[in-house]
Amino acid sequence: MKALCWMGTSKVEVHNVSDPMILNPHDAIIKITRTAICGSDLHLFDGFIPTMEEGDILGHEFMGIVEEVGKDVNNLRRGDRIVVPFTIACGNCEFCKKKIWAACDNTNPNAHLMEAAYGYSGSGLFGYSHMMGGYAGGQAQYVRVPFANVGPLKIESDLPDEKVLFLSDIFPTGYMAAENAQIQENDTVAVWGCGPVGQFAIASAFMFGAARVIAIDRFQERLDLARSLGAITVDYSADDLSVLDALKDLTGGIGPDSCIDAVGLEAHSAQLQGVYDRVKTALMLETDRPSVLRQAIQAVRKGGTVSIPGVYGGLLDKVPFGAAFGKGITMKMGQTNMHNYMKPLLERIEKGQIDPSYIISHRIRLEDAPEMYKVWRDKKERVTKIVIDPWA
Template sequence: MKAICWHGPRDVRLDRVPDPTILDPGDAIVRVTATAICGSDLHLFDGVMPTMKTGDVLGHEAMGEVVEVGSAVTRLRKGDRVVVPFVIACGSCFFCKRGEHTGCDVSNPNAHIARELMGHSPAGLFGYSHMMGGFWGGQAQYLRVPFAEVGPVKIESGLRDEQVLFLSDIFPTGYFAAELCGIERGDTVAVWGCGPVGQMAIRSAWMLGAGRVVAIDRVPERLRMAEAGKAETINFEETRVYEQLMDLTRGRGPDRCIDAVGCEAHGLGSVDALMDKVKAAMMLTTDRAYVLREAIMCCRKFGTVSISGVYVGAVDKLPIGPAMNKGLTFRMGQTPVQRYLQPLLAKIEAGEFDPSFVVTHRLPLEQGPEAYKMFRDKQDGCIKVVLRP
């Protein structure tokens, strides 16, 4: 089959690789009809995420048609149309039973690697390094889905692929980021990063009762999309974010702050942002935490900072003193997508929300390598790419 494969930093290629096969009775094989490039895929593209190997198949946002199931799979059958969540979860361990699927104790066969770096191992993830299991991803013509009884959600309506594809990751992730904030009716919510997850977080904040949403970015088309989602916007190239947020909130600061950027944040003109860039270039750090620092400084006293942007290692100069003295609450994590699949699908089916608004580019799988570069460099107004195998 054809697949988008990682060959090193800034080097992804369309390769011919073996078709996946059933390796366990709980597996299913899905013929991919739509897949997407996620912002967190760019951490792999840039070489920030460790334990990648040449030839790894990328992608963790995919959907398609079931073409084969293992003998233990009873919930799915050949011909079913499904969306596959990026999290691989067994459904029966301590964490899965609590709805904390990203903490699954069973699904990561390389848990020992993650434990060395993190203390404990998260769940296995599709297409996201050998530390996260070494599973091939969905930017391919076919995808092997382990624990198929637990993961995929069936699409039994006539909704278009683009309306439901993002149940695989960015819609639940944006919703989870807003939910972690503990938004109270009327709260001011500030969202750093107007990429796909940020756009979903903006709209999810409204769903959860926000009274005001402020979006922070520097890319004009992203800011326009945020404005279409009824957010006020701040271009951090044109104004100081802290001062603008204080003006908007009469000096109190936002009640809830969402970091939808993560480890490759950009900052302009500040010493700490410059140091982040230099250290990253010299391989002395993996994570540029400018946004997280700024969110801590901007958030109101006894407010909440929610982190949905991916971080992979340690960060420098974290202002823990200000956070402690302001009484901030931090909540963060990879999204336990399985918990949100049915509730969010119900919103789409009811016509309450259509995630497809975020798609700006639709391309064949063969153009995946070019699409990675376009997405990373924010060329041609690119915000979200859907690939068709």
């Protein structure tokens, strides 16, 4: 089959590789009909996530048709159309029972690597480094899905792929970000980053009852999409604009009730601290560039909530913990507990409450993916979301 492989920092290539096989009793093999490039794939492309190896197949947002199932998969049959969550969960451990699926104990074959870095290991992820399990991803024609008895969501209606594909990661991730933001009726919510996760966080914040959502980015096409959802937009790159002042002005001086960091570890900042973080990460004295996180902690109102769907991987410098303590804020974060959200969000799509395909800007072939990774990284061609048909 054809698959997109990570071949080093800033280097991905399409290669012919062997087809995946059933390796465990709860496996399924999926013929992929649509897959996408995620913003978090750029952290791999840019070399920010350790334990990547040349030849690793990328991709964790995908859906397709069941081709084959292992002997203990009783809920799926050949021919079923499914969306697969990017986190792999066993369904039986203490954490899955608590519905903290992204903390599953039994799906990371390389748990010892994550234990060394984080104390404990989270669940395995598709196509996201050996520390996160080393599973082959889904920017390919076929993929092996472990614990297919637990994760995949069957699509029984005739909704097109593009409307349900984002249930594999970014729609639930944006939704959990809004849930983690502990939004109360009539709250004001600020969202940093109007990429796909930010978009769904904005849409979800309104679902949770937010009266006003303020969206922060610098790309006009993304700010346009945010306004189309009803958000007030702030272009942080405008001359003489202070995001903190803007947020005060838009909240009567008290600050947003909730702040959502939908950017994560590779934040760009026009200010002096941006240079500071670039130098420190280049010297490997810091692994992440947390300028959005700093700003969100600074901006949130007293007793407010900072929710972090953006990915962080390692050590952060100069995080204003005094401000966090001084204002008595709550911070919630983590990989998405996908399995909680896929079904209820599918119902919202079926009822016509949201059409997630509105963010798609590019539809490509797998062969185009290496070039599109660069476009995606550089935010060229007004790109907002890239969807791949691996059979085109």
